[in-house]
Each structure stands twice: as C-alpha cells, then as structure tokens.
Amino acid sequence: MNSNNCDRKFLESTSIDYKTILIVDDHPSNLQVLFTFLETQGFRVLAAQNGENALKIAVSSLPDLILLDILMPGIDGFEVCRQLKNNLHTANIPIIFLTALSDTVNKVKGFELGGVDYVTKPIEQQELLARIQTHLTLKKMRQRLALQNKELHQEIYARQQVEGQQDLVKRITEKIRDSLDETQILQIATEELAKVLQTNSCQIELYNSSQTIATIVYEYSHIFPKSQGMVRKIADFPQLYQQLLEKVPLQFAEIIPEFSPKGMQCTRLACPIYENGGSKGILGNLWLLRAKEEIFADFEVTLVQQVASQCAIAIRQARLYEASQQQVKELERLNRIKDDFLKTISHELRSPMSSIQLAVQTLEKLLQTEYPHSISPTFTRVLNIFRQASQRHNKLVEDLLTLCYLDAKADAIVSELINLQVWIPEVIQPFLERTQYQQQQLKIDIPTELPLLNSDISTLERILIELLNNACKYTPAGEIITVQVRADEQTVELNVINSGVVIPKEEQNRVFDQFYRIPNNDPWQYGGTGLGLTLVKKMVEVLKGTIDVESRKGETKFTVKIPNF
Known part of the structure; x- marks a missing residue:
C-alpha cells in the first residue's frame, strides 16, 4: 500500500473525539474545569500553566488544536501564538484564544498573529465545544484537500501525453481551494473546465437534501441556450441518476429535451461531485456537453472527476464557513x-x-x-x-x-486643552479631607513645566476619580497616595501610586475584569461595584490610551498613558 493510501486511511479513521487539545492557562481552576470537560467529550487533553511550557509541549506533542489564554505572566498568549506560527512544525495548529478582553483591538491582534477564533471568559462550555469541532473539521478538510492536491498532481504528472493538463489542474485547484464563496467556486470550476476541455457547455447541478431534485446552479455556455436555474426531478430519469448516485460517471450521446435544445444531439459527460474517500454523500454533478462526434477521452474523464472532488471539498468548506459565520452573527445578536x-x-x-x-x-x-x-x-x-x-x-x-x-461615547469625544498643573489639584481637592480622616497622606508630584493636554476633560476626570477612590479604599492608615504626572512630546503619563498594599502577581492581569475582586479582601469592608477598574480601562481606551498596573516592593502603581495630539 503506498504512502498516499496510508495517509488517506489515517485521515478517514481519525475521529474528532480522539484529537489532542493543549490548554494553556495560568489559572489552575480554569485548567481543571476545561481539562475535565474536554476529557468527558473524548479528547486527549494536555495542559500548560505558562507560555514557556506551552511552547515545549506544542513542539514535542504537536496537538491538533490549542486553547490559549492571552493574559499570562512571562510570555503572554500573543507571543506564544507568534512563535508557534513561525515554527514550521506547529504553524498549522489551530489556535483559539481564551480571553476576558472584549475589545476589538485585541481580537484583531489575535487574528493577525494567526489565531482562528476567540472565546470570551467566562467560557460557555457548549459554545467552546462547537467552536473546537468547527475548527478541527476545517483542519481535517484542509488536510484532506492537501492530500487530494498531492494525488491530483501525481496522477496528472503520470499522463504527460496530455500537454498542459498538470498546469490546468493546479490552476483550478489553487483558485477554488482557498475560496470560501460557494458561488465563486462554482463559477471557477465551470468556466475553467469549459475553456480548457473546449466544451460547448459546462454545468453544475446540486441536489436538495433528500436527493429528489437537482437544480442547475451555475452554467458556462457560449452555444446552448441558458438553462441555469432549471430544476430536474430525479424520479423522471431513474436509470441516469441511479448510476450517478452510486458515484459512477457516465458518458452518452442522446437527445434529452430537458437537458439540451430540442432536436440537437450531443455527447454528454456527467461526473458526480463528492469527496474521494469521504463519508459524506454526493452534492451534485458536473455536466459537460460536446458535439456528438467528439467523445471525452479517459484522461479527460479522470480530470473532470478530480476537479469534481476538489469542488466537493471546497463547497463543503464554504458551507461550513458560512455556518460558522451565522454562529458568529447569532452570538453578536x-x-x-x-x-x-x-x-x-x-x-x-x-x-x-x-x-x-x-x-x-x-x-x-x-x-x-x-x-x-x-x-x-x-x-x-x-x-x-x-x-x-x-x-x-x-x-x-x-x-x-x-x-x-x-x-x-467613543464617537462623541470632545477634546480641549487642559492645564494639568491647575486641573489636577482641583480634581483631588475633595479627597484631601477623606485621606486625612483615614490617616493617609495625599501627595502631588507634577513638574513645573508641562505641555497642555488635548483630551476629553470629563472622561479624564472620571478616570482620575475612580483611581483615587480605589487607592483610598485599599491604602492602610499611615501610608501614602501619590498622584504623579510625566510627559513627553507625544504622551502624558498619569500615575496613581499607593504604598502599603501589594496585588499578587497572578492577580494583576485580572484587576480590570468586570466584577473582579482580589481574593481575601472583604467586599463589604471596601464597598464598590466591582466595575470601577473595568470602567477605567474602557474609558482610557476611549481616549486611545493604555493603562497598566505594577505592584511590588510595598506599593501599587496604576499608569495611564494618554496620547497628546
């Protein structure tokens, strides 16, 4: 048995239920939940708690799909994705990002780096399972398509007596294999076959779900009257369609009024559209028409069969993509x-x-x-x-x-010039009495010379107030809260620093999550809604800025960087 047949047998016998999935998440609880769920669904599951281990496991085990958390200490998910896509051995592994981030910038960045999808935390298990199955199916179809292309090229190469046939198949395959538009696939297949084989007409008909009706969905013809959209009942041609439904091509010369202009006799070649070695049924048929005396040679029949097989794969992939797009639209709804x-x-x-x-x-x-x-x-x-x-x-x-x-609000930003030396003391004035009552010190660190900041003053004020509220709640008595400003020609950096409290490193990437509270802190003691820092992050993004948190050596610092245009 040759290697191609072995590869095919392996692809056909490998079920999605036995695929290997690598989960990468720095939170053990998340890993445990996903690990248990996916194992119960029949997957072989691997796990990693950081980017370094994830890269090692991916290279050594070559999983079929990776669920990758974006926000991780050390090497984050984006860097892990970039390195995997730059590695020849792991470049084709589908990566689904797991993230609590919902902004468009991070989604786009993930797709640009090679991710195929994203799932937003908290994860809905059935949605995740559906996405995993979709992308494993797409991967399997791409593998089968690659295998089909390899076989197709080998077979055409063996028929070197037909000059240019290898280039023909390559051209048609390359045009249809990457298309996700079913109409475009049908158009390319019919036009290319009709031109290269010099037929008078080329048609593609597709069956309905019960295979009782066949409709001509695309046609390329320069002699015969147009018949695109014509519907045929399978029961009206039992002997003809019985052979086609058994995946056997046929060639004949006969007058069939429904198929050709009345009184004209033609040679017809019909090839079923299905995946070679696939378990799916027949989608329809490719029809080619010539003058009666011009029969189709064996190599031409083989060529049409190969193109029909490629069409089947491309059509199924396009339909699968369309179904996934519908899922995305439904999720958006x-x-x-x-x-x-x-x-x-x-x-x-x-x-x-x-x-x-x-x-x-x-x-x-x-x-x-x-x-x-x-x-x-x-x-x-x-x-x-x-x-x-x-x-x-x-x-x-x-x-x-x-x-x-x-x-x-992002579309309703009203920018104005802000004198930070005057504005910041006015904003923090109400906090002086509060910090004194709580036995805290409130300091301001602003350079004597600062450029005017061109930004939305109401949004910026809400950001500073939320950060100061947060600092006042969590700063112990006797400690210091500092409002610090730094600036260069293009950016203004606003820092709110409080001493006496440290956020654990593993929690720092989650402080901006909705309703998130740092473990072991009593929510009734500090009050609040759990949305303050989430709002701050979104408001900073509205101003086209960034916010980061750094907590070490007995102090916590929130840094807001706002572009100054």
Missing part, C-alpha cells in the same frame, strides 16, 4: 440583546433606587426634627446600613449604564 437588557434594567432600577435614597434622607430629617430623643444607636446604625446600601446600588446602576454607553 445575543450580545446586543444582553447589552440592551443591561441598559433597560439599569434604567428601570435607577428610579426606584433614587426614590429609596431620597426616602432615607427624608426619614433621617424627619426623625431629627420631630423625634430627636427617640433615635437610638441601633436605629442610627440601621439607617447607616440602609443609606450605604442605597448608595452602593445607585453606584452600581450608574456604572452599568456607563459601561453600556462607553462604546457610543
């Missing part, structure tokens, strides 16, 4: 529904929560004016809890609304 829901529920919650907060204030004033001696410490404590809960819920509603409308 669901995301829009989710956003609309958040906007609606936030608006609906705003009015009653404002009424509750107003009622608390009214109750306090009423008690102080009419029943001042009836207010016990317990009652005061209950009112404080009520007031704080109302404020927390109002802040959550406001943050949710801001999060929903940030994308729209």
Whole structure:
C-alpha cells in the first residue's frame, strides 16, 4: 500500500473525539474545569500553566488544536501564538484564544498573529465545544484537500501525453481551494473546465437534501441556450441518476429535451461531485456537453472527476464557513440583546433606587426634627446600613449604564486643552479631607513645566476619580497616595501610586475584569461595584490610551498613558 493510501486511511479513521487539545492557562481552576470537560467529550487533553511550557509541549506533542489564554505572566498568549506560527512544525495548529478582553483591538491582534477564533471568559462550555469541532473539521478538510492536491498532481504528472493538463489542474485547484464563496467556486470550476476541455457547455447541478431534485446552479455556455436555474426531478430519469448516485460517471450521446435544445444531439459527460474517500454523500454533478462526434477521452474523464472532488471539498468548506459565520452573527445578536437588557434594567432600577435614597434622607430629617430623643444607636446604625446600601446600588446602576454607553461615547469625544498643573489639584481637592480622616497622606508630584493636554476633560476626570477612590479604599492608615504626572512630546503619563498594599502577581492581569475582586479582601469592608477598574480601562481606551498596573516592593502603581495630539 503506498504512502498516499496510508495517509488517506489515517485521515478517514481519525475521529474528532480522539484529537489532542493543549490548554494553556495560568489559572489552575480554569485548567481543571476545561481539562475535565474536554476529557468527558473524548479528547486527549494536555495542559500548560505558562507560555514557556506551552511552547515545549506544542513542539514535542504537536496537538491538533490549542486553547490559549492571552493574559499570562512571562510570555503572554500573543507571543506564544507568534512563535508557534513561525515554527514550521506547529504553524498549522489551530489556535483559539481564551480571553476576558472584549475589545476589538485585541481580537484583531489575535487574528493577525494567526489565531482562528476567540472565546470570551467566562467560557460557555457548549459554545467552546462547537467552536473546537468547527475548527478541527476545517483542519481535517484542509488536510484532506492537501492530500487530494498531492494525488491530483501525481496522477496528472503520470499522463504527460496530455500537454498542459498538470498546469490546468493546479490552476483550478489553487483558485477554488482557498475560496470560501460557494458561488465563486462554482463559477471557477465551470468556466475553467469549459475553456480548457473546449466544451460547448459546462454545468453544475446540486441536489436538495433528500436527493429528489437537482437544480442547475451555475452554467458556462457560449452555444446552448441558458438553462441555469432549471430544476430536474430525479424520479423522471431513474436509470441516469441511479448510476450517478452510486458515484459512477457516465458518458452518452442522446437527445434529452430537458437537458439540451430540442432536436440537437450531443455527447454528454456527467461526473458526480463528492469527496474521494469521504463519508459524506454526493452534492451534485458536473455536466459537460460536446458535439456528438467528439467523445471525452479517459484522461479527460479522470480530470473532470478530480476537479469534481476538489469542488466537493471546497463547497463543503464554504458551507461550513458560512455556518460558522451565522454562529458568529447569532452570538453578536445575543450580545446586543444582553447589552440592551443591561441598559433597560439599569434604567428601570435607577428610579426606584433614587426614590429609596431620597426616602432615607427624608426619614433621617424627619426623625431629627420631630423625634430627636427617640433615635437610638441601633436605629442610627440601621439607617447607616440602609443609606450605604442605597448608595452602593445607585453606584452600581450608574456604572452599568456607563459601561453600556462607553462604546457610543467613543464617537462623541470632545477634546480641549487642559492645564494639568491647575486641573489636577482641583480634581483631588475633595479627597484631601477623606485621606486625612483615614490617616493617609495625599501627595502631588507634577513638574513645573508641562505641555497642555488635548483630551476629553470629563472622561479624564472620571478616570482620575475612580483611581483615587480605589487607592483610598485599599491604602492602610499611615501610608501614602501619590498622584504623579510625566510627559513627553507625544504622551502624558498619569500615575496613581499607593504604598502599603501589594496585588499578587497572578492577580494583576485580572484587576480590570468586570466584577473582579482580589481574593481575601472583604467586599463589604471596601464597598464598590466591582466595575470601577473595568470602567477605567474602557474609558482610557476611549481616549486611545493604555493603562497598566505594577505592584511590588510595598506599593501599587496604576499608569495611564494618554496620547497628546
């Protein structure tokens, strides 16, 4: 048995259920959940907790697909992807990014580096399984296509008595194998075959799902009347279609009014469109017509069969791609529904929560004016809890609304020149009393000479306030909070630094995630909505800037870099 047949047998007998998947994530809990789920689905699963190990495992084991986390310490997911795609042995392994990032810039960067898809955390397991199956199927089809191309070239090469046939097959295959447009595939196949084999007409008909009707979906003809769109009932031609449905090509000369102009006799060649060695059924047939006395030679029949096989692979790949695009559109629709829901529920919650907060204030004033001696410490404590809960819920509603409308705000940025030496002290003035009460020190470090910053002042103010709120909440008594500004010709760097607190390294990449809180910190002690830093990151991106966090040696620093155009 030759090597090509061995390769084919291997491809046909290898099921997706036995494919190897490498999961790369620096969080053991994420690894464990995905590892267990994928093993129950019949996959062989490998795992790595950092980029270095992932590269070693990928090169040594050559997995069929990689689930790759983007945000990791050391070598991040983007760098791992770049190195894998630059390695000849791992370049063709499909990579699906796992990321909590939802901005377009990171999606585009992942695709530019060679990723085939992305899944946003938290991961919906059935969605992930569907995407894995889709990309493993695409990979298998590409392997089969490559194998078909190899066989096709070898067979054509063996028929050197037909000058130029090898170049023909190569040209047709190259044109259709990478296309994901079914109409374009049909057009290329019919036109190229008709021109090179010098036929009077070339048609492609496709069956319906039950194989009871065949429709001519594309035609190239320069003599016969157009018949594109014509529908044929298989039952009307039982002997003809019985042979074709058994994957046997046929050639005959006969007058069939439905197939050709009345009274004209032609030689017809029909080749079924299906994948050689594939388990799928027949998609349709390729029809070529010549004058009665011009029969098709054996090598021409073989050539048409090979092109038909390539068409089948390309058509199935195009349909699979179209199905995946529909899935993407459906996911986008669901995301829009989710956003609309958040906007609606936030608006609906705003009015009653404002009424509750107003009622608390009214109750306090009423008690102080009419029943001042009836207010016990317990009652005061209950009112404080009520007031704080109302404020927390109002802040959550406001943050949710801001999060929903940030994308729209990107188109409504109003830039103005800002004197940071004057503006920053004004913004941080309300925090002086708060830091003094909490026994913290608030310092400003601004150079005497700074360029004016051209940016949106309201968005920049919200960014600084959120960072200062965060610093005030987590800075212990006796420690220092510093607002620092640095600038060059193109960028203004705003740093908010607080001493006495360190964020664990493994948590630093997650502090911008929605509703994320650092483990072991009591949320009731610090309050907040869990959206503050998420909003900061999105607002910085609206200003076309970047934000990073660095935490070591007893201090934490948030660095915001804003371009100054």
